């Protein structure tokens with residue numbers, strides 16, 4: 001089989017640089033363009049006959065870039081955060097007609113995907129839960145896409161388990177964090193951190209902490225490569241790496 005021809009957009013950034021290295025090292029892929037602010041990645045993808053575009057840019061252009069990827073015949077693997085649930089649904093409709101798929105994954109680290117899954121599972125039995133997400137100070141969005149996704153999964157799991165949507169204690173008070181889907185989310189931005197998240201579940205006389213730590217950006221790459229390999233084979237939109245890992 002021919003190598004998958006890949007364009008990386010945001011290639012000068014922290015995640016972009018890591019992706020460029022990972023694609024270059026993958027035996028079944030070929031990096032055909034590394035684009036950043038000064039480049040037109042759609043034009044680059046077209047002229048290189050690319051099969052897939054990976055986007056790690058900034059939340060303010062996430063939606064625009066997703067739409068631009070859909071102007072091409074390429075699969076899209078989007079790690080840029082900042083998509084709202086409505087954005088994803090809008091794109092899902094537009095992606096249905098495509099031959100190649102679009103993956104939007106708030107977290108490509110397989111351990112983080114497991115952390116989200118275990119947290120949702122645990123919340124079915126221990127519904128009192130809060131999220132603390134901790135990141136490097138260069139991260140522009142808060143709460144993180146992973147925290148938003150975790151809160152959504154917890155809310156879905158609780159609803160399926162028939163548990164009520166009790167309001168968090170002290171909701172609306174700034175020190176209690178931001179309430180996302182009924183879950184308090186606290187964001188820490190601190191030098192020395194990379195990407196971490198702890199989900200704390202409380203029960204009578206006990207707590208359960210489920211924690212994931214990203215120690216290096218290399219942790220995201222197996223998920224990015226899996227996304228590229230899968231999305232060139234299918235149409236439609238996939239939200240979250242868990243859909244690829246557990247289907």
Ligand code: NAD
Nearest residue numbers: 010012013014015036037056057079080081105106107108
């Ligand atoms: P970064 O600031 O290091 O890099 C962003 C790069 O995008 C820069 O090189 C910048 O010049 C470029 N850029 C900005 N606007 C652009 C545009 N319109 N067109 C092309 N290039 C543009 O950021 P980062 O740490 O690499 O993170 C990038 C994104 O990925 C963020 O949204 C971050 O939250 C997200 N992220 C996702 C995951 C995941 O697993 N999904 C993991 C880490 C980071």
